[in-house]
Amino acid sequence: MSSRELVVLGTSSAVPTRSRNHNGYLLRWDGFGVLFDPGEGTQRQMVRAGVSAHDVNAICLTHFHGDHCLGVPGVVQRIARDRVEHAVSAVFPRSGAEYWRRLRHATLFNDTRVIVxxxxxxxxxxxAVDGAPFTVTARRLCHSVESYGYRIEEPGGVTMLPDRLAAYGLAGPLVGRLQREGRVTAPGGRTVTLEECSVPRPGQKVAFVMDTRLCEAIKPLAGGADLLVIESTFLDADAALAEEYGHLTARQAGRVAADAGVRRLVLTHFSERYGAEDEPRFAEEAAAAYAGDIVMARDLVRVPMPSRHRPGTASRP
Known part of the structure; x- marks a missing residue:
């Protein structure tokens, strides 16, 4: 059974709290898993969330601040210990290759050869992400160190229209041939094209935007995304601090989502300076700029991808 969801493993920024672990996000996409920014404690959070090393097909790091990468040693060693056999792509900023090497080989263990x-x-x-059913694009953001955001996008397809197929007498192998070849001869002798029996189905898109100030790279990352996972480290009252440290506020995250036409917005990476009583303010400030679906990320929750259905595209007259 296909499943597309975000498993949230941690939501704190630089300092974990009693209720929030360091970063960690597993995007599950029809059996393919991308682990973003595994911070300290990610291996244990995976156990608590009911996901395993076998669920990880790629690890994507935005940058090499500790709250985004200190979980790498545990995850890599768990991949080796559990004898994961499939390739695991490791995506990270080239400028931090020395930090990657230190994390990758932090301690002695029976190493694995599956990390690419x-x-x-x-x-x-x-x-290039081995075996991925989508493309992965990295764009450089604006942080205090080199940092990248990621966009995941699957190819577009078509949705077949059963009433049109029935009207032309098409069923079984003829439908498969129509999908493969683009046209087929119906039982009555008429040539039927794929366009006559289908509507376009846009591929789904996910954007992952962590530590950054507002910058030009964000919009092409987030444009039209079904799911945008974005840092909202500060509230608007601390906008000056956000700019100083290279972060976003919740209101800015909402504005990004609105400008980019995002379908579902996931706010995360919250500063430890804010208590539980402040949490509703993040969603409120984002909602002041964005009228769509807002999710306040919490550790161990699962955020489903929005339905493929978009108003006005489910059927054709």
């Missing part, structure tokens, strides 16, 4: 390093550099780069 895919360093990224420059302003924008399409990343």
């Amino acid at each position: 390093e895919r360093p990224v550099g420059g302003d924008v780069q399409e990343v």
Whole structure:
């Protein structure tokens, strides 16, 4: 059974709290798993969330601050210990290759050969991720160190219209042939095209935007995303601190989502300076700029991808 969801493993920024672990996000996509920014404690959070090393097909790091990468040693060693056999792509900023090496080989263990390093550099780069059913694009953000955001996008397809197929007498192998070849001869002798029996189905898109100030790279990452996972480290009252340290406020995250036409917004990476009583304010400030679906990320929750159905695209007259 196909499943597309975000498993949230941690939601704190630089300092974990009693209720929030360091970062960690597993995007599950029809059996393919991308682990973003595994911070300290991610291996244990995976156990608590009911996911295993076998669920990880790629590890993507935005940058090498500790709250985004100190979980790498435990995750890599668990991949080796559990004898994961499939390739695991490791995507990280090329400029931090020395930090990756230290994390990758932090302690003695029976090493694994399945890790495939895919360093990224420059302003924008399409990343080869072994076995992925989608493309992965990295864009450089604006933080105090080199940092990248990621966009995941599957190819578009079509949705077949059963009433149109029935009207032309198409069923079984003829439908498969129509999908493969784009046209087929119906039982009555008429040539039927794929366009006559289907409507376009856009591929789903996910954007992952961590530590950054507002910058030009964010919009192409987030544009039209079904799911945007984005840092909202500060509240608006602390906007000056956000700018100083290279972060976003909740209101800015909401504005990004609105400008980019995002379908579901996931706020995360909250500063430890805020208590539980402050949490509703993050969603309120984001909602002041964005009228769509807002999710306040919490450790161990699962956030489903929005339905493929978009108003006005489910059927054709």
